[in-house]
Amino acid sequence: MLRDVRRNTWIAYTLLTLLSIFMIFPFFWMLVSSFKDAEQIFKAAILPSNPTTANYRFLFFDRHSKFPLWFANSVMVAAATTGSVVLFDSLLGYTLAKFVFPGKKLIFLLIMSTLMIPTEMLVIPWYSLSITLKWVDSYWGIMFPGMMSAFGVFLMRQFSSTIPDELIDAARIDGQTEFRIFLTIILPLLGSALATLTIFNFIGNWNAFLWPLIIASGPAKFTLPVGLANFSGELGNEWHLIMAGATISMAPLILVFLIFQRKIIRGITLSGLKG
Amino acid sequence: MTIAGKRIRTAYIFLSIPLAFFLLVRFFPMLYALVMSLTNWGLTARNARFIGLENFRNVLTDKVFLTALANTTRYALIGAPLAILFSLFFAMQLNRISRGQGLYRLVYVLPYITPVVAVSWVWRWIFQPPPIGILNSLIGSLGLPALGLLLDPEQALHSITAVNVWVELGYCITIFLAGIQNIPNEYIEAAKIDGANGWNVLTRITLPLLLPVTLFLTIMQGIQFMRIFTQVYNMSFQAQGGPLDSTKSVALYIYQTAFTKFQLGAAASASLVLFAIIMLITLLQMKFFDKRINY
């Protein structure tokens, strides 16, 4: 019996390790390719014979490279929308959880139902709207669809409902205004859930592609993913630069991931087990 | 005003901005899209006329759209089950080991959190034909003939499906693992005492109890694959959905109709068709599972 378990465990480890290789290999290959120059990248050897940081230096420092701009755009857009999501989703979630008012159920259902509307359908009216309101090729144009998220509302509502009513009532008796209560009592208590929402929203926004692709007409407003997709130049595809660019576009996320792994795994699990 | 009344007023005030957002950014555009689909809207509203259902008629008889629809169906019918089956299998393997679960899970989730554009380009690089693609180099060194992959109309769609499965595996594994670990040990112990072997435990206890999670993942993955866009855009030559439209998804068709052909009206109608199909399939799936969950 025990021997069976041990054999099963051994098989499990083997299979899991094989899967890990399959998952990791593309990242390894990308990294290794990013240190090859234009000549080495087409050679059969796996490791660069003459590793160089020239690709990274070009992307960051060359005056023709727009990578730093794209990086900055991504950071700005992701940070701004995440800030908005955190503020408004928690406000809405808290209100739906802790206040009693007519139409509460309807409003909640309405917001949840927006989860089913695919972005692919919305981008067309969004674009039309943006032309009329002159938001095309502007930062606001990139950000506006992402300022709030229904999933975040759901999450915040779940967590707000666990806050004891007595805390809130006590604060009211103390004479605090409702908004003050929200800022100073609710938000800190939601801390952990807010952190998860922040990370997820930041990652999701950083990786967004379809809408930023549509709304930006020129390189000045590209985010990193859009810049990477439009990267091929007059000399065809410069794979050594693309690999370095891909690495750069992932690096911040991998960092965030390593630091906040628990929260991320928790967030994934939460989204799946909401029943 | 009463205290309750005051609270209601506060609630509405708090709600106002977020609610306005959802209405203006999610609901109103949906109606807007509906209206646009009934006109011959170009890129701007100039010269747009009401043309009734003509867009829908054109889209549904367009050979390219029908190809895109067939492709999208294949993406979903092949990709989603693959993702679910593999992730369930590997989640169970993960459940068997005591040390290293965290580390493995970390590795698996990596593809999920990285930008799809970046991984698409990396896989495209890996899939290149000889002499520059590493996958074909490995195959060649084994003495086997090279694979066309993204250049072959029979293989391109499957290559992209494989990449999307690779992206989604970690997400599904994590959720399945949590679901498995949620099953109270007592059930399993009790069954074993009763003489059940591994297979029985799996089919009579684990799988049925995982049904809600499986339903959730099947629906999510199905929708994911039906909306596939980024990989197709970045892994087909000049983002055309080729070779010979073999990888074109409905989402790419919508994008091309709107932004390279400048026909927003027609694109809106195609997007409504996509939306309808996604809704239909999701409802069907829920009905199918519903019977099974409530035993």
Add this chain to the structure above:
Amino acid sequence: MKRVFGLVLAIGLAAGVFAEGAKETGPAEPVTITYWQYFFQTKVDVIDILIQRFQAENPNIKVEQVTFPYETFNQKVASSVPVGTGPDVLTLFCGWQPLYVKSGYLQELSPKDFSPDYFRQNFFPFVEESVKFDGKYYSVPTAVRSLSLFWNKKLFREAGLDPEKPPTTLEELAEYAKKLTKYDAQGNVVQAGLAMQPTGQGHSWIREVLIRQFGGEPYSADGRKVTYNSKAGASALQWYTDRITKDKVGYPNFATDDVTAFRTQKAAMNIDGSFRIAAYKAIPELEWQVAELPVYNGVKSNFASFWTHGISAGSKGAKLDAAVKFLKYITSPQAQELWLEKVGELPANPELAYKQANTPYVGTFLKGLGYAKATIFVDEAGQRNVFVNMVDEVILKNRAPADAIADAAKTEQKLIDDFWK
């Protein structure tokens, strides 16, 4: 007598006052106009220089250059000009002109400044034909391009071929390509004898060159009827696809694309345009040269194209006047010579172009211009795609060239008919 004199004096004074007034409002307010171009480094740089010089000569006009990626250029124009946020002067590919005119993005060039004679005397014939729409003129180019055969001298040497003697006929081209192709142990191409890339210039080579060389015509004179669905067309397509399927000297997207392949010395020959000169010159290890396109059946043909500049429909009043001045300036002989020097594209003015007959690289492209044809596109990307798919149908799905070209003709005819509806 006195009254007449008085009247004349009054009129004279009035005229004088008016004249003074006119002179005064002339240079008073500076006008700013915008110029839109697609992003191509050398072109951006040369326009910057031209703007500086233009502004020096016209102190009351300021020009702002804005660039967009090639892929999104049309979208940008389509979403800005109709709502009035477009530029004053903009660049466009000659093949886009029918679309731009029909959509209302361009305004007719005034016959006073741009008369038919102006075009006939200063530009190549195919230019004058292509910038006309419905008998009116809508744009002016600075430079034109044609195709040539590029070849890699080092790879020629390695294959035992004389590096100074490129193939001159299609038969020779096919023969050389076979000698220049290398395979690995599994039979995969690792060095293409001839890069085969319909998505690059390949489709134009088939369309305007091969089809004619096999005895056919791609379109009717007004460009509205597809005429390549013929035995000649099928033979031309067959010749092209045989290089891929029978001789196996290359295939679409080998080494990513033809430019990457040639640049990294994985393709020994390629059919490409003069716009590639500057890029290849910058690679010192690349030993390359260009030759006129191979002849077949005694027929020489070439494909000419050009980027041209037009005035947007929304430009009016003082801005329009400034735009006309700027347009004339960037298409002037001095501008054309600067463009040649910095970008490597041939002057659109035949006299200037023929002065380059002996310049390395450029001279060869010039010869091609003499017998080149431009294509009147209604949907450049769509029509390019028809040819790409046509080739793919033959090489990936084993369809007979005659069937593939018949289908392509039907598809393309519908595209053209829908446009003119």
